[in-house]
Amino acid sequence: MHHVHYRLPLALAALALLLVALEASPVGRRLRLERLVAWLLGALAAGNLLFVAYLWWQHARAPFPLELMESSILQHVQRVLGHQPLYVAPGPGFVPFAYNPLYYFAALPLVGLLGQGLLALRLTAILGALASTLIVYLAVSGRTGSRAWGLVAAGLFAAAYRAMDSYLDSAHADSLLVCSALLGTWLLDGSRSRARDWAGLLVLIAAFWFKQHGALFALGGALILTGRHGWRSAWPFWAALLLLGPVLYVFAGPPLLGPQFHFYTWDVPRSWSRLDLGTFARLLAFFGRWYAVPLAASAWLCLRRAPAGGWRWGAWEIQFAFALLSAGMGALDAESSNNVFVPLGAWAVLTGTLGLAAWAGAPGRARGPRLARLGALLAFAALAYPPHDVLLPPRTDARYAELIGFVRALPGDTYAPDLGPLPGASARLPAAHWIALDDLTRGCARDSTLVEAALVPALRPAGPAWLLTYRRLADYPCLSPLRAGYVLDTDLGDRFRALQPLLRRFRVGWPRFLYRYDPAAAARALAGGSGAGLDFATPPPHPAAP
Numbered sequence: 001m002h003h004v005h006y007r008l009p010l011a012l013a014a015l016a017l018l019l020v021a022l023e024a025s026p027v028g029r030r031l032r033l034e035r036l037v038a039w040l041l042g043a044l045a046a047g048n049l050l051f052v053a054y055l056w057w058q059h060a061r062a063p064f065p066l067e068l069m070e071s072s073i074l075q076h077v078q079r080v081l082g083h084q085p086l087y088v089a090p091g092p093g094f095v096p097f098a099y100n101p102l103y104y105f106a107a108l109p110l111v112g113l114l115g116q117g118l119l120a121l122r123l124t125a126i127l128g129a130l131a132s133t134l135i136v137y138l139a140v141s142g143r144t145g146s147r148a149w150g151l152v153a154a155g156l157f158a159a160a161y162r163a164m165d166s167y168l169d170s171a172h173a174d175s176l177l178v179c180s181a182l183l184g185t186w187l188l189d190g191s192r193s194r195a196r197d198w199a200g201l202l203v204l205i206a207a208f209w210f211k212q213h214g215a216l217f218a219l220g221g222a223l224i225l226t227g228r229h230g231w232r233s234a235w236p237f238w239a240a241l242l243l244l245g246p247v248l249y250v251f252a253g254p255p256l257l258g259p260q261f262h263f264y265t266w267d268v269p270r271s272w273s274r275l276d277l278g279t280f281a282r283l284l285a286f287f288g289r290w291y292a293v294p295l296a297a298s299a300w301l302c303l304r305r306a307p308a309g310g311w312r313w314g315a316w317e318i319q320f321a322f323a324l325l326s327a328g329m330g331a332l333d334a335e336s337s338n339n340v341f342v343p344l345g346a347w348a349v350l351t352g353t354l355g356l357a358a359w360a361g362a363p364g365r366a367r368g369p370r371l372a373r374l375g376a377l378l379a380f381a382a383l384a385y386p387p388h389d390v391l392l393p394p395r396t397d398a399r400y401a402e403l404i405g406f407v408r409a410l411p412g413d414t415y416a417p418d419l420g421p422l423p424g425a426s427a428r429l430p431a432a433h434w435i436a437l438d439d440l441t442r443g444c445a446r447d448s449t450l451v452e453a454a455l456v457p458a459l460r461p462a463g464p465a466w467l468l469t470y471r472r473l474a475d476y477p478c479l480s481p482l483r484a485g486y487v488l489d490t491d492l493g494d495r496f497r498a499l500q501p502l503l504r505r506f507r508v509g510w511p512r513f514l515y516r517y518d519p520a521a522a523a524r525a526l527a528g529g530s531g532a533g534l535d536f537a538t539p540p541p542h543p544a545a546p
Contacts, residue, residue: 037373042148044380045155049133051156051387056129056169058392059502060122064419066392066398066502069097070118070171071420072433076104078116087258087265090454092429095436098268101257102209103173116238121171128175129168133157135182136350139316142190146355152376156294160345162385163290166502167339173210174339178346180207181217181319188224189315190522197225201237205244212269213326213343218245220322224315268439273332281332286341287348293379294352301355316351323347335442340503352379389503399498403511412464412517417479419468429465437478441476451478458482458517465517470500470509484525486515 065071075094079086086104087096103124110120135159141150161168168175180203187200204221207214222241224232253261287295302317323344330340353376360372405415407422416422417434432454440450456466459481467486473479492512500510 022465037370037377038148041152041155041376041380043375044377044534048158048161048380049156052161055161055390059169060119060126062392063118063397064403064499065118067170067172067504068169068418068501068508069420069433069435070121072097072436073104074116074118074121074173075421076101077107077111077121080104080108081111081116083260087254087261087263089260090432090440090450092454092457093431095432095440095454096258096260096264097436098264098439099173100209100211100214100265101286102206103176106176106210107171122169125172125175126169127340128179132168132175132179132182135186136346137177139186139189139350140353140357143316143354144361146357149353149357152356153350156349156353156376156379156383157346158410159303159380159383160290160349162503163338163372164342164345165338165344165504166390167337167504170337170502174342177207177210177214178342180204180210180469181214181323181343182346182350183360184217184221185224185315185319188221191228197228197237198240199251201240203224205241208245212265213329213340215245215248215320216326216329217319217343220319224318227318269333272335272439272442275490278334279328279331282334282443283327286338287327287344290318290382291345291348291352291379292382293375294348294355297353297355297375298348298351298360301351301358304355304358315355316347320347320351354458388412393498396498399496403496403499407468410464410466412466413461414466414468415458416468416511418470418478418508428462430454434476436544438476438531452481455479455481460522461517467513467515467517468511469513469515471513472513473515482515485517485519485522487518487521488513489516490514 014195021494073096076086076097079094080101086101088094090096107121107124110124114120114123133154137150137154140153141147144150148463164174166179182200184204184207186201187196187203191197191200201218201221204214204218207217218241222234222237225237228234229237253265298320302313302320305313305317321345327341327344330336333340356372356375358374360369404422407416413429414422415429415431416433417437418428420433421431437451437454441448450458458467466489467473467482469476472488473483473486492514496511498510501508
């Protein structure tokens with residue numbers, strides 16, 4: 001979007017003018033300007049916190065998926081409630097996602113209170129985001145002794161909502177992953193007892209069970225404890241890490257969670273990884289755009305605490321290194337959303353604010369406090385985004401009710417691969433989400449038989465059948481077996497545009513293209529030898545990033 005190209009240059013120009021004004025002012029006026037900057041920082045922090053709280057309230061109530069996978073995530077939680085295995089062979093009714101499972105269990109208390117809906121799942125994520133914000137505040141204010149710098153850090157974390165791909169209040173594990181990584185590190189950083197050490201390590205191990213990248217923070221926690229207690233005294237921590245991580249994963253995963261547990265959580269995501277120049281270009285472009293100042297301040301903090309006499313890094317600095325590794329792991333998947341960078345974004349905010357505060361208090365730097373506050377202002381400017389990127393348009397509830405009514409009025413069954421299972425949908429057509437199917441076909445996996453098994457009811461429906469998609473059918477490589485038998489019936493245009501998911505790395509559209517099953521077209525394709533089969537030559541399913 002065009003406004004992005006001007007945001008950072010304008011912020012830099014404003015910062016330069018403010019620096020000139022400060023340096024050219026008499027002492028009295030300079031002090032007043034510095035107080036103004038301090039008040040402006042407080043207002044920005046408080047404003048971002050209030051705005052994100054409003055977003056949480058608005059998004060939690062939305063009846064339709066604000067992120068593509070939310071309705072299928074709800075399917076996973078429903079399987080847990082029904083005591084069904086999560087990781088099973090793909091079928092028309094269910095295809096697992098390639099995530100570790102702890103989020104599905106963490107959501108159960110609120111599901112029990114509020115019912116089996118997206119509200120309970122989103123509130124679970126929001127609690128993780130709220131706890132993360134509080135930990136960021138406590139960590140920075142505790143180390144700096146300044147509630148003002150703690151407020152700045154919490155405000156920057158809230159300001160990073162869009163930079164974190166608007167995932168922290170979605171029905172996903174990202175907020176709980178970053179919450180467990182932050183909480184475990186906070187417990188270790190302030191620990192003065194063996195019990196708190198154990199609590200911190202166990203919370204960090206839980207991060208792995210939310211998402212695979214959490215294993216890095218668990219490893220960082222074990223290293224922190226080793227540096228604190230020495231190798232001889234730290235072996236119980238390493239034993240716990242091995243037992244509750246790799247051993248539990250290898251031996252208990254399949255019997256407890258389903259026979260295909262290792263296939264989905266190891267083989268499938270491993271096949272997406274690719275290291276090339278694009279990996280590094282994406283990292284540099286993303287973090288240069290959103291987090292340049294916090295990352296520079298974090299690097300300065302780590303270098304400052306590494307004197308010639310030996311390393312003196314604290315828990316936050318050590319885990320900053322593992323947050324960097326987590327971003328590198330995420331970038332290996334070129335088609336991933338930018339939620340893979342959430343942990344490093346959180347650490348950049350926290351350690352970056354610590355770095356700015358340390359710069360402000362460093363002896364011999366008369367301009368230190370002034371430059372630190374201006375750096376924080378620039379960090380807020382770089383994280384700014386237009387509110388309409390994340391606010392829901394009016395009347396979305398009515399539009400969603402209209403969509404459900406439209407689908408139910410169709411003469412036959414409807415498969416909506418972008419929406420997942422629709423309320424009241426018939427089990428005669430698949431409910432498999434296209435992203436789950438795409439996960440099985442991209443990278444090195446490319447197993448067409450698994451995808452075709454999930455699509456069988458749509459390939460040979462017993463009666464009239466429809467497809468409702470966000471984009472044209474040709475844009476879904478994993479759904480290519482359906483192309484021969486379905487013809488475009490109606491382009492709904494902007495009728496349901498209000499139901500498009502929140503803006504993230506990729507624009508995915510909204511319920512728009514209605515396809516009708518044509519038995520004659522399917523018969524001709526079968527007679528011509530162009531029946532079911534995946535088209536791996538089709539470009540990746542995601543449109544270009546905005």
